Amino acid sequence: MAGASFWSQFELRQLRCFVAAAEELHFGRAAARMNMTQPPLSRQIQLLEHVLGVKLLDRTSRAVKLTPAGRVFLLEARRILRLTESAAMATRRIASGEAGTINVGFTAASGYSFLPRLLLQMGSRAPNIALVLKEMVSTDQVESLLTGRIDVGFLRPPIDRGEFSHRRVAREGLVAALPAGDERLAKASLSLADFDAKPLITYAPEGARYFHDLLSAQFESAGVTPNAVQSLSQIHSMLALVRAAIGAALVPEAAMSLHFDDVQFRAVETQPAQPVELYAVWRSDNDNPALAAFLDQIHEDED
Amino acid sequence: MAGASFWSQFELRQLRCFVAAAEELHFGRAAARMNMTQPPLSRQIQLLEHVLGVKLLDRTSRAVKLTPAGRVFLLEARRILRLTESAAMATRRIASGEAGTINVGFTAASGYSFLPRLLLQMGSRAPNIALVLKEMVSTDQVESLLTGRIDVGFLRPPIDRGEFSHRRVAREGLVAALPAGDERLAKASLSLADFDAKPLITYAPEGARYFHDLLSAQFESAGVTPNAVQSLSQIHSMLALVRAAIGAALVPEAAMSLHFDDVQFRAVETQPAQPVELYAVWRSDNDNPALAAFLDQIHEDED
DNA sequence: GCACGGTCATCCAAAATCCGCATCGGTTGA
DNA sequence: TCAACCGATGCGGATTTTGGATGACCGTGC
Numbered sequence: 001m002a003g004a005s006f007w008s009q010f011e012l013r014q015l016r017c018f019v020a021a022a023e024e025l026h027f028g029r030a031a032a033r034m035n036m037t038q039p040p041l042s043r044q045i046q047l048l049e050h051v052l053g054v055k056l057l058d059r060t061s062r063a064v065k066l067t068p069a070g071r072v073f074l075l076e077a078r079r080i081l082r083l084t085e086s087a088a089m090a091t092r093r094i095a096s097g098e099a100g101t102i103n104v105g106f107t108a109a110s111g112y113s114f115l116p117r118l119l120l121q122m123g124s125r126a127p128n129i130a131l132v133l134k135e136m137v138s139t140d141q142v143e144s145l146l147t148g149r150i151d152v153g154f155l156r157p158p159i160d161r162g163e164f165s166h167r168r169v170a171r172e173g174l175v176a177a178l179p180a181g182d183e184r185l186a187k188a189s190l191s192l193a194d195f196d197a198k199p200l201i202t203y204a205p206e207g208a209r210y211f212h213d214l215l216s217a218q219f220e221s222a223g224v225t226p227n228a229v230q231s232l233s234q235i236h237s238m239l240a241l242v243r244a245a246i247g248a249a250l251v252p253e254a255a256m257s258l259h260f261d262d263v264q265f266r267a268v269e270t271q272p273a274q275p276v277e278l279y280a281v282w283r284s285d286n287d288n289p290a291l292a293a294f295l296d297q298i299h300e301d302e303d
Numbered sequence: 304m305a306g307a308s309f310w311s312q313f314e315l316r317q318l319r320c321f322v323a324a325a326e327e328l329h330f331g332r333a334a335a336r337m338n339m340t341q342p343p344l345s346r347q348i349q350l351l352e353h354v355l356g357v358k359l360l361d362r363t364s365r366a367v368k369l370t371p372a373g374r375v376f377l378l379e380a381r382r383i384l385r386l387t388e389s390a391a392m393a394t395r396r397i398a399s400g401e402a403g404t405i406n407v408g409f410t411a412a413s414g415y416s417f418l419p420r421l422l423l424q425m426g427s428r429a430p431n432i433a434l435v436l437k438e439m440v441s442t443d444q445v446e447s448l449l450t451g452r453i454d455v456g457f458l459r460p461p462i463d464r465g466e467f468s469h470r471r472v473a474r475e476g477l478v479a480a481l482p483a484g485d486e487r488l489a490k491a492s493l494s495l496a497d498f499d500a501k502p503l504i505t506y507a508p509e510g511a512r513y514f515h516d517l518l519s520a521q522f523e524s525a526g527v528t529p530n531a532v533q534s535l536s537q538i539h540s541m542l543a544l545v546r547a548a549i550g551a552a553l554v555p556e557a558a559m560s561l562h563f564d565d566v567q568f569r570a571v572e573t574q575p576a577q578p579v580e581l582y583a584v585w586r587s588d589n590d591n592p593a594l595a596a597f598l599d600q601i602h603e604d605e606d
Numbered sequence: 607g608c609a610c611g612g613t614c615a616t617c618c619a620a621a622a623t624c625c626g627c628a629t630c631g632g633t634t635g636a
Numbered sequence: 637t638c639a640a641c642c643g644a645t646g647c648g649g650a651t652t653t654t655g656g657a658t659g660a661c662c663g664t665g666c
Contacts, residue, residue, distance in 0.1 A: 010387070011315050027643060037626050042644060044624095052391055054398040058590065061633050061642045068591045069398035076390030080383060084313070087379030088355055095357040095372035287361065288371045330614060340655050345615065347653095364613045364661045 012084060014048040015077040017041050021057060022074045025064045099128035100290025105141040105153035106133060109235055110278050113254035114154065114170050121297055129290045138210065145283055151291050152282040156210035159281050166281040169298050171274040172253040173267065174218075177238070179245040180262040189267040192222040199247030200226035207233025211276075215250055218270055239263055252276045315387065317351040318380040320344050324360060325377045328367045402431035403593025408444040408456035409436060412538055413581050416557035417457070417473050424600055432593045441513065448586055454594050455585040459513035462584050469584040472601050474577040475556040476570065477521075480541070482548040483565040492570040495525040502550030503529035510536025514579075518553060521573055542566055555579045 020030035021041065031041040049056055056070035066074065093099040106115050115133070122129060134150060141153035145164065159166045176190050184194055203212040212231075219226060229247045232238050238249045239260045253276075256265050280298050282291060323333035324344065334344040352359055359373035369377065396402040409418050418436070425432060437453060444456035448467065462469045479493050487497055506515040515534075522529060532550045535541050541552045542563045556579075559568050583601050585594060 009315065009319075010391070012312065013314065016312075028641095036624095038643070039627085039645080040625055046644085052394055052398075054394050056394075059643060061631080061644095064643085067398075068403060068593070069394050072397045073390060073394040076386070076393065080386050080390060083379070083383050083386060087376065087383060088313070090379065091355055091357050091359075091372050091376040094375045095355075095370075100371060290371070331612090341614075342616080342656085343654055349615090362614060364615095365663060367614085 008051065010048050010051045012081070014044045014051075015081060017044040018048055018056060019074065019077050019081065021045055021064065022066055022070065025066075027059075027064065093128065095289055097129075097289035097291070097293040098126075100288065100293075101130045101132060102152060102288065102290050102294050103132045103134065103150040105136050105144055105150040105155070107138060107141075107155055108135060109252055109254060110154045110170075111135065112235075112257045114278060118297070122294070125297060126293055129293060131294075137207070141281070145281060148283075151286055151288050152280055152294065154278055154280055157277055157279060159279055163283055163285065164281050165284045166279045167295070167298060168277055169280045170278040172276045172278075173274045174250045174270055174276065175253050175256060175265045176268050177242045177249045177251055177255070177263050177265055179242050179248070180264070181245070182248065184248070184266065185264055187266065189269060191269045192218060192224045195219075195226040195248065195250075196224045197227055199229040201238045201241050201247045201249040202226075202228045202231045204231045204233045211252075214275060218275065221271070311354065313351050313354045315384070317347045317354075318384060320347040321351055321359060322377065322380050322384065324348055324367065325369055325373065325380075328369075330362075330367065396431065398592055400432075400592035400594075400596040401429075403591065403596075404433045404435060405455060405591060405593050405597050406435045406437065406453040408439050408447055408453040408458070410441060410444075410458055411438060412555055412557060413457045413473075414438065415538075415560045417581060421600070425597070428600060429596050432596060434597075440510070444584070448584065451586075454589055454591050455583055455597065457581055457583055460580055460582060462582055466586055466588065467584050468587045469582045470598070470601060471580055472583045473581040475579045475581075476577045477553045477573055477579060478556050478559060478568045479571050480545045480552040480554055480558070480566050480568055482545050482551070483567065484548070485551065487551070487569065488567055490569065492572060494572050495521060495527045497571075498522075498529040498551065498553075499527045500530055502532040504541045504544050504550045504552040505529075505531045505534045507534045507536045514555075517578060521578065524574070 017030070017034060020033045021027055024030040024033065027038050027041055031038040034041060045057065052073070054069045054073070055067055056073055058065045058067055058070075090099070119131065122131060134144070136144065138153075138155035141150065141155045142161065144150040145153055146161075154169065176184070176195075178185055184190055187194070203215060205212045227247075230241060232241070235251050235255050236258055238251065239255070239258055241247070242249050243260045243263045250268060280295070282295070320333070320337060323336045324330055327333040327336065330341050330344055334341040337344060348360065355376070357372045357376070358370055359376055361368045361370055361373075393402070422434065425434060437447070439447065441456075441458035444453065444458045445464065447453040448456055449464075457472070479487070479498075481488055487493055490497070506518060508515045530550075533544060535544070538554050538558050539561055541554065542558070542561055544550070545552050546563045546566045553571060583598070585598070
């Protein structure tokens with residue numbers, strides 16, 4: 001091979017040598033600062049100049065001066081070196097979980113109360129972890145967890161997949177949403193019997209399987225049969241129908257943060273008292289370091 | 304020596320290897336792209352990971368994947384490499400004179416006509432050369448040239464220093480500035496005799512030595528003695544006095560671009576016809592590559 | 607179930623690089 | 637004229653890097 005020494009690119013070592021020399025304007029002192037002797041420093045700078053094809057330092061035996069091109073390159077070199085430092089720092093922070101990005105899936109209902117609290121808490125305790133929120137129903141969350149589109153999902157049971165870990169993050173009770181003028185508003189709290197044979201807006205089994213099954217079980221074990229006048233899957237749509245006095249609805253407590261004119265809420269006694277559960281679910285083999293820091297912030301006692 | 308291998312810093316070669324591997328997600332192909340074999344590429348990436356203290360690539364014998372930290376570092380690495388390219392490019396352009404910065408000194412009078420034309424021309428023919436303009440009198444320009452505060456000065460003769468090079472860039476005639484109503488306005492052009500014993504605003508020998516000496520010599524060789532009613536060094540101040548009908552003034556043609564109400568100009572015949580000279584002056588040992596490109600744009604025939 | 611192909615890590619000898627000592631050439635100031 | 641200083645260069649030795657051979661591991665297909 002003819003020694004085609006094509007080093008068309010310089011190295012950071014050369015930049016560091018050059019910056020030291022340009023700042024000291026003295027090869028000996030620059031070499032001392034770089035913990036080496038003067039000859040190798042001279043060579044590194046010669047190499048850099050050769051790669052660039054540009055003379056950076058005007059050196060006489062008595063004085064070292066920057067050329068105009070050297071002045072410009074000094075600024076660039078300092079910027080590059082700063083960038084390498086910050087890149088290393090940023091990457092270490094990502095790896096340590098101190099900073100990072102987490103893609104979060106959540107159901108509409110969890111967005112009413114749980115998620116805002118969580119965001120607030122994350123903002124103060126882990127300000128460098130960015131959360132990318134994606135609203136999707138529970139089944140889509142499972143799919144997205146498997147493909148890695150989200151790191152963690154907030155969803156309703158059941159969670160069956162073996163490759164998932166999960167943690168219950170919230171429990172809440174049911175409340176009745178009643179239209180203005182409903183006679184049950186006179187009571188401070190209701191029992192399931194108060195809904196027997198009364199018009200009730202219920203959950204669609206396809207779009208809101210969890211709430212549908214939950215209410216079905218509750219009413220069955222209480223021996224109560226409400227009059228299902230309509231079934232929907234979105235809570236805010238249900239409240240709109242309540243407002244129109246189509247019937248009552250049973251919604252999770254968190255939905256009380258949705259304010260509708262002429263719709264009022266009353267506690268409902270159930271067995272157990274807080275039957276509505278929300279789980280955080282993530283892949284056990286998720287390697288996002290920020291996820292651990294995130295999960296540290298998720299505890300049920302927050303509710 | 305205990306092997307205190309403190310390499311707390313990575314090298315660009317490692318970044319290039321990492322970017323190749325991260326883009327190919329295959330060590331063999333990445334090595335081929337880097338014109339080397341797979342083992343050294345593996346080592347470079349291991350070294351990089353060791354320096355950062357962060358695992359960047361998840362490698363099984365079947366697949367290579369970026370870790371979250373690796374994804375972030377890939378962006379940073381690409382940015383650093385882009386920056387090195389553009390830094391080299393920019394520096395080469397500076398060195399070739401294609402781009403750069405030139406500090407330019409100029410006298411107030413040269414700013415009226417010559418400098419605007421020059422700026423326009425430079426803007427179209429050498430758009431990457433930035434001109435930093437500093438107005439100063441000729442003596443200050445000489446001082447600034449010596450200390451390097453300006454690369455080139457536009458000034459009046461004499462230029463005596465041996466370390467300077469110079470080039471005449473403009474010659475122009477003298478014109479008379481006359482107040483409204485002056486009887487000499489009836490003539491199309493004047494001779495120096497028209498100023499004999501008439502009130503004339505002259506140049507101060509300290510602040511405007513060149514014009515003072517020029518006019519003194521002109522009048523003396525013509526055998527004319529005007530009545531010097533006032534002496535100033537700034538042309539626009541002189542024109543203000545002309546407007547107030549204090550007297551006439553002799554100014555370079557370029558000053559005609561200064562418009563004063565009630566001040567009109569008439570050509571004045573002199574010997575030679577264009578006695579006012581402007582020179583570009585620079586240090587012969589100035590190493591600013593942009594200066595050569597700049598001087599290419601400076602020719603007397605522009606006037 | 608087993609052989610095979612593919613992939614990345616490791617080992618090791620050879621090559622390349624880098625370092626530092628000694629020295630040179632050129633300049634400055636005494 | 638000489639001594640001191642500074643950066644460049646030559647050269648021998650230490651260090652690092654390279655690349656072929658090999659190993660370990662894992663899917664795949666027969």
